[in-house]
Amino acid sequence: MALHEYECPACGGAMEFNPKTQKIKCPFCDSEFDVKDYIANHNSDSAGESADDYVTNPAEGEADSSQPMFIYRCGSCSGEILATESLGSMKCPFCSNNVVVKEKFTGKFTPDYIIPFEKTKEDAIEAYKGYVKSKKLLPKVFFDQNHIDEIKGIYVPFWLFDATQNYSASFDATKVRTWSDHNYHYTETSHYDITRVGSERFEKVPVDGSKEMPDDLMESLEPFDQSKMVPFNMGYLAGFLANKYNVCADEDQGRALSRMHSSAITDFRNTISGYSTLHARSEQCTPSNESSKYALYPVYILNTSWNGGNYLFAMNGQSGKFVGNLPFSLSRALMYYFPIAGVIAAIAFGLFCMFA
Structure with missing residues (x-):
């Protein structure tokens, strides 16, 4: 394998x-280049050697995603770079040179598109702080004692699926009208036969193609602005981690089609309104004209620890949308809600005494 390295043509710094x-910018001499114009001037022919003594292990509660490890040799300082099989963009731990294993993003692994990062690591830290401060039921000492163990800017592999959902359904519906006169109460029920037939086209529905990334966490970061998606260029990877896909499109297609199926049914059913009751006699929604593309999406992953527990956060590297899990403090919940409950109880008791 060959390493694609990002050295500044002016000073040799890591771009x-x-x-x-x-x-693409050099932080040392401030030289800047458009991504499409930059040509790596320092590459190495380092082949990844199997590191049999290293194996990644999944965290407790996660699916088994163990991967073999490989060692690459930096072309700038000859230092050894340890990486998983799917990691294709990384940083040399000795000279901080940014390198890409070209074979991870060429041939069948060449992405069709990439959404470049628009947010910085500093943006991710500030978003994390704001997210924590907005949560009232955290342990009081959480923010002070908690520390950010790791912030990673990662290009996550996504499959983008296109398909047409073909819908046909028939429903029994009713409208109920009631009125009264001096003698009787009347109820009139009208019955209707409703049919809906049509199709809905879905484009670029994303599903992450990485075994290491939880699907629900990645979906919670949506939406990404796909209008800013550009043709893939390895220059966008400089300074960020990037994984090639290790979940094939065929494996992800079912999840994408399920999302399309649910959306299509909801959209067609929303065209029916004004009825008292609605019952489906038959309803079918089948896909056709399926296709897929491969893209890399920008995500910041933050790992934090507190009181022996590990907490995972993620931020959309384009929009800044932030999601994650946090600990719950029973004592703070009682502190916030017991006084409120006491006031409500006192008011209720006072009203009871006034009108009893």
């Missing part, structure tokens, strides 16, 4: 993609 300027 990185700058999310603010959308250019």
Whole structure:
């Protein structure tokens, strides 16, 4: 395998993609290049050697995603870079040179598109702080004692699925009208036969193609602005981690089609309104014209620890949308809600005494 390295042509410093300027920049001499114009001037022919003594293990509660480890040799300092089989963009731990294993993103692994990072690591830290401060039921000492163990800017592999959902259904519906006169109460029930037939086209429905990324966490980061998706160029990877897909499109297609199926049924059913009751006699929704593309999406992953527990957060590297799990403090919940419950109980008791 060959390593694609990002050295500054002017000073030899390690260049990185700058999310603010959308250019490759050298942090040492401030040289900048458009991604499409930059050509790596220092590459190495380092082949990944199997590191039999290293195996990644899944965290407790996660699916088994163990991967063999490989060792690459940095072309700048000859230091050894340890990486999983799917990791294709990384940083040398000795000289901080940014390198890409070209074979991870060429041939059948070449992405069709990439959404470049627009948010920085500093943005992710500030978003994390704001997220924590907005949660009232955290342990009081959580924010002070908690520390950010790791912040990773990662290009996550996604499959983008296109398909047409073909819908046909028939329903029994009723409208109920009631009225009264001096002698009687009347109820009139009208029955209707409703039919809906049509199709709905879905484009670029994303499903992550990484075994290491929880699907629900990645879906919670949506939406990504796909209008800013550009043709893939390895220059966008400089300074960020990037994984090639290790879940094939065929394996992810079912999840995408399920999302389309649910949306299509909801959309067609929403065209029926104004009825008292609605009962489906038959309803079918089948896909056709399926296709897929491969893309890399920008995500910041933050791992934090507190009181022996590990907490995972993620931020959309384009929009800044932030999601994650946090500990719950029973004492703070009691502190917030017992006084409120006491006031409500006192008011209720006072009203009871007034009108009893």
